Amino acid sequence: MINKLLIANRGEIAARIIRTCKKMGIQTVAVYSEADQHAPYVAMADESFSLGGPRPAESYMNAGKIIGIAKEAGVDAIHPGYGFLSENGAFAKSVEEAGFIFIGPDSDVIDQMGRKIAARKIMAKAGLPIIPGTDEAVQTSEEAVMFAKQVGYPVMLKASAGGGGIGLQVVHSDDELVSIFENNLKRAQTFFGDGSMFIEKQIANARHVEIQLLADHYGNVIHLFDRECSIQRRNQKIIEEAPSPFISEKTRQAMAKAAVHAAKSLGYTNSGTIEFLVDDKERFYFLEMNTRIQVEHPVTEEITGIDIIAEQINIAAGKQISRNQEAVVRDGHAIEARIYAEDPKTFFPSPGHIKTFKIPESEHVRLETAVKENYDVTPYYDPMICKLVTRGKTRKEAISHLHGALNHLQIEGIKTNIPMLLNIVNHDEFQKGNTTTAFIQKHYLPSIK
Amino acid sequence: MEVQATMAGSVWKINVNEGDQVEEGQDIVILESMKMEIPVSVEKNGVVKQLKVQEGDFVNEGDVIAVVE
Numbered sequence: 001m002i003n004k005l006l007i008a009n010r011g012e013i014a015a016r017i018i019r020t021c022k023k024m025g026i027q028t029v030a031v032y033s034e035a036d037q038h039a040p041y042v043a044m045a046d047e048s049f050s051l052g053g054p055r056p057a058e059s060y061m062n063a064g065k066i067i068g069i070a071k072e073a074g075v076d077a078i079h080p081g082y083g084f085l086s087e088n089g090a091f092a093k094s095v096e097e098a099g100f101i102f103i104g105p106d107s108d109v110i111d112q113m114g115r116k117i118a119a120r121k122i123m124a125k126a127g128l129p130i131i132p133g134t135d136e137a138v139q140t141s142e143e144a145v146m147f148a149k150q151v152g153y154p155v156m157l158k159a160s161a162g163g164g165g166i167g168l169q170v171v172h173s174d175d176e177l178v179s180i181f182e183n184n185l186k187r188a189q190t191f192f193g194d195g196s197m198f199i200e201k202q203i204a205n206a207r208h209v210e211i212q213l214l215a216d217h218y219g220n221v222i223h224l225f226d227r228e229c230s231i232q233r234r235n236q237k238i239i240e241e242a243p244s245p246f247i248s249e250k251t252r253q254a255m256a257k258a259a260v261h262a263a264k265s266l267g268y269t270n271s272g273t274i275e276f277l278v279d280d281k282e283r284f285y286f287l288e289m290n291t292r293i294q295v296e297h298p299v300t301e302e303i304t305g306i307d308i309i310a311e312q313i314n315i316a317a318g319k320q321i322s323r324n325q326e327a328v329v330r331d332g333h334a335i336e337a338r339i340y341a342e343d344p345k346t347f348f349p350s351p352g353h354i355k356t357f358k359i360p361e362s363e364h365v366r367l368e369t370a371v372k373e374n375y376d377v378t379p380y381y382d383p384m385i386c387k388l389v390t391r392g393k394t395r396k397e398a399i400s401h402l403h404g405a406l407n408h409l410q411i412e413g414i415k416t417n418i419p420m421l422l423n424i425v426n427h428d429e430f431q432k433g434n435t436t437t438a439f440i441q442k443h444y445l446p447s448i449k
Numbered sequence: 450m451e452v453q454a455t456m457a458g459s460v461w462k463i464n465v466n467e468g469d470q471v472e473e474g475q476d477i478v479i480l481e482s483m484k485m486e487i488p489v490s491v492e493k494n495g496v497v498k499q500l501k502v503q504e505g506d507f508v509n510e511g512d513v514i515a516v517v518e
Binding site: 055166341348350379381383 | 485
């Protein structure tokens with residue numbers, strides 16, 4: 001039984017988890033850094049504890065301190081949210097060893113999927129098509145060039161331990177590869193403590209489509225269909241939708257079936273997402289697996305009516321998934337737009353004081369927010385400040401609601417990407433569903449010059 | 450000439466030493482703000498007379514990072 005739960009995270013996802021806990025009658029414990037003392041999520045929790053200084057290393061990444069608070073507060077379980085310690089196998093292990101339930105899969109599976117080179121091998125064995133790439137870490141730029149020549153440019157140079165778009169770069173020539181290789185390796189070493197690099201061929205005209213999975217401790221694995229997250233800037237998602245406007249029903253079923261099979265062969269439990277790249281002929285390739293709740297999970301909740309956080313908590317508590325595959329049905333279309341505190345043209349962050357924060361009130365709009373009016377956005381964390389999610393009977397309807405919501409969302413005092421999101425949503429190609437990962441480079445950036 | 454922080458963040462890397470010759474457009478300091486690296490460059494050729502920050506320091510927008518002459 002989980003009666004009391006600590007959220008080892010901040011911002012909108014902490015608020016989101018607390019909301020579900022309240023519905024389930026679970027007591028909540030929030031943790032916060034100095035920078036987040038006045039954050040809305042802290043006030044929502046039943047209890048809250050300070051983690052200390054604002055830097056991630058001294059607060060949300062401080063596993064020892066978080067487990068210490070869990071003991072002091074007498075919780076039953078810890079939910080890691082996304083980012084921070086959510087995909088840190090050692091943290092999951094120490095949570096379990098301290099006698100708490102970790103809301104996520106086994107630490108071994110987290111580690112396996114966190115090392116992208118190993119994950120490629122494991123998933124290939126589990127039957128997923130993988131992108132042509134190096135089987136082992138590439139040590140030198142000569143080795144890198146040799147492989148790139150074999151598969152042909154452009155290629156993606158990636159950090160095995162990378163994530164959130166950090167440590168990944170598209171490369172077009174031998175010269176470019178040689179000039180950046182060493183530097184990227186060092187950066188990966190600094191950021192992730194692991195300088196292993198690998199190379200994948202770049203898939204042309206790719207779309208990013210992922211399958212949401214739920215798996216319990218009784219061998220049940222189901223999928224909650226797909227999400228398309230092709231609209232990205234700096235390799236980070238900004239607009240996500242469910243279902244994908246591109247793939248056929250046949251491809252959708254094939255991807256879902258392959259993802260469920262892979263999760264079963266991993267012995268996966270809890271919520272997870274397998275990300276794929278899909279090319280223009282609807283061939284799909286394994287990209288990576290996220291062993292946690294995703295930022296964009298609300299679009300799936302909106303079209304299936306399933307509370308994924310509640311399922312996570314119940315699965316971790318030893319219950320079965322609330323329904324079987326046949327009972328998961330799709331209804332309508334949902335879109336999420338991530339609102340970032342950043343310049344809409346340069347994508348540079350814009351920390352500062354939010355003077356005005358007026359949100360659109362509509363039955364078609366769901367807002368997940370980390371901020372409020374008269375509130376400081378600090379430079380210590382990710383620039384995402386809130387998410388707008390809209391739904392409609394059709395994609396067209398969902399887009400029209402999102403357009404309205406973006407127009408009515410008023411944030412003053414800092415720069416936000418709202419003008420950029422409106423530009424995208426208004427774009428013909430977006431409305432037609434021509435949403436490849438190159439959308440921003442191809443359609444948005446030229447339009448603002 | 451004072452080189453100022455273009456936004457609030459922490460000093461991630463300092464690429465120069467006091468006394469170094471620098472060229473217009475050269476990134477002398479890299480700030481980290483909201484998980485992004487923000488290079489700060491000099492506007493004119495010159496010599497770094499004084500560095501006012503250390504790696505790890507927190508700076509606000511407009512804070513003087515270095516003096517270049």
